[in-house]
Amino acid sequence: MPLEIVTVPCLSDNYAYLVKGPDGVCVIDAPEAAPIIAALDARGWTPGVIMLTHHHWDHVQGVDELKAKYGCKVMGPKAEEDKLPPLDMALQEGMNGGTGDAYTVPIHVPGHTLGHMAYHFPNAGAVFTADSLMALGCGRIFEGTPDMMWTSLGKLAALPPDTMVYSGHEYTASNAKFALTIEPDNSALKSRADDIAKARAAGLPTAQVPLSLELATNPFLRASDPGVKRALGMENASDSAVFAEIRARKDRF
Structure with a gap:
């Protein structure tokens, strides 16, 4: 079943x-x-x-x-x-x-x-x-x-x-805006942000997604990505330190 x-x-x-x-x-x-x-x-x-x-x-x-x-x-x-x-x-x-x-x-x-x-x-x-x-x-x-x-x-x-x-929360639209400040050239993220805007305009939930999509677009899962590290000027930093910087930026966003 x-x-x-x-x-x-x-x-x-x-x-x-x-x-x-x-x-x-x-x-x-x-x-x-x-x-x-x-x-x-x-x-x-x-x-x-x-x-x-x-x-x-x-x-x-x-x-x-x-x-x-x-x-x-x-x-x-x-x-x-x-x-x-x-x-x-x-x-x-x-x-x-x-x-x-x-x-x-x-x-x-x-x-x-x-x-x-x-x-x-x-x-x-x-x-x-x-x-x-x-x-x-x-x-x-x-x-x-x-x-x-x-x-x-x-x-x-x-x-x-x-x-x-x-x-647990419908925060996806605001999260997408922040994510684009970290990876503005991420094509998967840009496409997802567009899809989220359309879904929310139609009153549909957007907080239920495949993990594969999160891995491709969620900046908090991508702190180990070399491109994300370069974008933050943290090429030599630990993954955890990059994550902490992304979290601190989101707290101020």
């Missing part, structure tokens, strides 16, 4: 995801209960579990209402257990589970927060990255360090290139 993945816009620019597979239905992140409930009820689905990526309020504030309505269990990173809604299961790397296309691999990707997790469904070719790897971007480094975030992004960049990346 292949996964059925539903993108649910929440708040002003967040996404939750419904994932239906052979083990039932899970909700990945719960920014806001009402639109998640509407999407579930429209399909006649009842979630068995909510899987949280990190503790920020705009990813967890719908948990209590969803749990009260559906009686679902809550899972999330053990490293943030003290900051999350009460967990029925605290997850660490290596605690893989599920069957078939629902087989799930939690990946520890600190940087945005110290315990941030991504959820990889390798048999289905999908990864839910929230505020670690984002479409054409990455999360701000609130709790970790640039080295930590660069290492986390490296874990995600090493997944199969045809993996679909489902990230």
Whole structure:
């Protein structure tokens, strides 16, 4: 049974995801209960579990209402257990589970927060990255360090290139504008920026893309590229230092 993945816009620019597979239905992140409930009820689905990526309020504030309505269990990173809604299961790397296309691999990707997790469904070719790897971007480094975030992004960049990346926010249009300041001559990036503008004008989401496209266009994944290093005047710098410079520029953008 292949996964059925539903993108649910929440708040002003967040996404939750419904994932239906052979083990039932899970909700990945719960920014806001009402639109998640509407999407579930429209399909006649009842979630068995909510899987949280990190503790920020705009990813967890719908948990209590969803749990009260559906009686679902809550899972999330053990490293943030003290900051999350009460967990029925605290997850660490290596605690893989599920069957078939629902087989799930939690990946520890600190940087945005110290315990941030991504959820990889390798048999289905999908990864839910929230505020670690984002479409054409990455999360701000609130709790970790640039080295930590660069290492986390490296874990995600090493997944199969045809993996679909489902990230946590609709920041893609502004991320594209910034990315073009780093690589204005990147033809794949220019084409993608045009596609994003058209999609957003039509009200379509753009934060769900193949990893291969991120590898070709996302400046935060391209800090090791010699052309990017030349553009920044950092030919002899470490990849992590180049990443840190790109992140600092984005913070000021």
